[in-house]
Amino acid sequence: xAFEILAGPEPTFFTRSLAxxxxxxxxxxxxxxxxxxxxxxxxxxxxxxxxxxxxxVYSALDREFSQPILDAFSTETGVRxxxxxxxxxxxxxxxxxRILQERARPRCDVFWNNEILHxxxxxxxxxxxxxIPPLAAGLPERCRSSRNTWFGFAARARVLxxxxxxxxxxxxxxxxxxxxxxxxxxxxxxxRPLFGTSATHAAVLFAHWGDEKAQNYYRDVQKNAQxxxxxxxxxxxxxxxxxxxxxxxxxxxxxxxxxxxxxxxxYPDQQADGLGALFIPNTxxxxxxxxxxxxxxxxxxxxxxxxxENRLAASASAQIPQxxxxxxxxxxxxxxxxxMRVDFEAAAEGWESAATFLRREFAGGA
Numbered sequence: 600x601a602f603e604i605l606a607g608p609e610p611t612f613f614t615r616s617l618a619x620x621x622x623x624x625x626x627x628x629x630x631x632x633x634x635x636x637x638x639x640x641x642x643x644x645x646x647x648x649x650x651x652x653x654x655x656v657y658s659a660l661d662r663e664f665s666q667p668i669l670d671a672f673s674t675e676t677g678v679r680x681x682x683x684x685x686x687x688x689x690x691x692x693x694x695x696x697r698i699l700q701e702r703a704r705p706r707c708d709v710f711w712n713n714e715i716l717h718x719x720x721x722x723x724x725x726x727x728x729x730x731i732p733p734l735a736a737g738l739p740e741r742c743r744s745s746r747n748t749w750f751g752f753a754a755r756a757r758v759l760x761x762x763x764x765x766x767x768x769x770x771x772x773x774x775x776x777x778x779x780x781x782x783x784x785x786x787x788x789x790x791r792p793l794f795g796t797s798a799t800h801a802a803v804l805f806a807h808w809g810d811e812k813a814q815n816y817y818r819d820v821q822k823n824a825q826x827x828x829x830x831x832x833x834x835x836x837x838x839x840x841x842x843x844x845x846x847x848x849x850x851x852x853x854x855x856x857x858x859x860x861x862x863x864x865x866y867p868d869q870q871a872d873g874l875g876a877l878f879i880p881n882t883x884x885x886x887x888x889x890x891x892x893x894x895x896x897x898x899x900x901x902x903x904x905x906x907x908e909n910r911l912a913a914s915a916s917a918q919i920p921q922x923x924x925x926x927x928x929x930x931x932x933x934x935x936x937x938x939m940r941v942d943f944e945a946a947a948e949g950w951e952s953a954a955t956f957l958r959r960e961f962a963g964g965a
Contacts, residue, residue: 653679654894655706657694659713659795660881664850664916671910672901678894683707692794695721698886702726708889709898711881716799718749718882719947728885730896732903737923741943742880750903751880753911753918755848756932757800758876759865760834760855765843772844774868779819787824788833788845791961792817793954796848796879797830802946803877803939805953814956821960838862848879849931850916857915866936875939880921 658665662684669680685693695717698707702724712718721727727748735743735750742751761771765786772778778787792801805813825842827833833845838855846867855862868874883902885895901907908920909927917931 652677652894653681654891654898655681655683655708655889656711656898657683657685657698657707657709658711659685659694660711661713661850661916664911664914664918665711667914668902668907668910672898676897676901678897680898692717692798698726699724705886705888706890707886708891708895710884710886711902712884713755713881714796714799714879715751715882715943716802716947716950718884719943720950721884722746722748723947726887728887728889728892728895730885730899732900734900734904734922734924737905738903738921739923742921749882749884750899751882752903752921753908754878754880754921755796755850755916755918756866756876756878756936757796757846758849758852758931759844759867760837760847760852761844761863761865762837762840762842762861763863764861765840768863771863771865772867773865773870774873775846776816776868777844778824778846779816780823783843784823785825786843787820788827788836788842789820789824790830790833790847791826791828792957793961795830798950798954798957799879799946800846800877801957802950802953803941803943806942806945806949807874810952810956813953817957817960826961849929850918853917853931854915864931866933868939869937873937875937877939877941878919881918 669682673680729747731747738750759772777783778789790797792798830847830851833847834851834855836842837845838860852864866876883899885899889895905922905925908922908925911918912920912927912929917929919929919932920927
């Protein structure tokens with residue numbers, strides 16, 4: 600798996616000095632040796648869990664959106680943040696795979712996921728630590744684990760982005776089903792539904808529709824639409840006129856709107872009997888057995904605040920606050936949007952079966 604940055608905890612002063620002291624202790628005499636080891640042990644205790652105040656974060660949220668928040672945390676607290684960022688083509692899955700590979704000796708303290716499906720999967724495997732942030736009660740129930748192992752915040756919606764030069768407003772697609780219809784053959788675009796929010800969306804549809812209907816839908820989409828590497832690539836294809844419309848996330852869509860390009864955001868399936876638009880929160884969790892549990896708790900407490908949600912809402916990503924005390928408004932969200940009712944637990948439970956089918960159908964996408 601590819602990563603933009605991979606940083607982990609370095610050997611501490613205590614660890615390096617202890618090794619050096621052990622080699623020379625015999626030449627110094629017992630008294631000096633005891634003094635050295637006593638001072639080094641005290642330094643280790645004062646330095647915290649790893650000899651320094653730091654926290655390792657694996658972030659699936661795009662670096663351009665998450666790094667300013669993590670930098671602000673470092674500035675305000677003095678805690679050094681060591682981040683690893685996923686790349687668009689393996690969004691979320693790359694970091695989850697790394698967490699699983701490291702489960703016997705975790706390197707990650709906090710997983711900042713840009714979706715919820717794989718957070719729930721890690722929870723089912725028993726890899727998440729229990730923690731209750733001070734302001735967690737202000738989050739809606741759907742954004743809180745019943746066991747306090749994960750928390751959701753700063754949601755994005757799955758939307759249609761339409762090129763207004765290529766499609767008149769009265770002719771615009773209005774449903775995710777339009778990606779699979781003959782009328783729009785060759786004109787739509789979708790990210791390969793194996794990673795990030797595209798995978799979450801697929802898992803939700805499999806749980807909502809059942810395997811047969813969902814499989815038929817994705818077969819038709821695969822034949823009908825361009826299949827691109829990620830949601831950002833879909834948004835770019837639409838804004839550049841290489842696709843007439845596509846399904847993407849609000850953060851990628853709003854960036855193209857803000858550029859002044861000929862695009863329009865449409866929340867899909869808003870009719871009375873429609874599915875509604877799918878909203879997917881970011882999720883935060885602490886990895887059980889991580890090297891810096893105290894700093895991990897501080898970071899999660901910091902991130903799960905109305906202030907952070909307000910900053911994300913005001914940023915270029917225009918994420919949608921979930922905390923009841925957040926006052927920020929996302930410019931990507933109009934009033935009165937019909938929201939899809941979702942059972943994320945059922946979606947996570949059925950993901951392996953859905954993924955087997957999707958890998959077979961979409962492994963060859965662009």
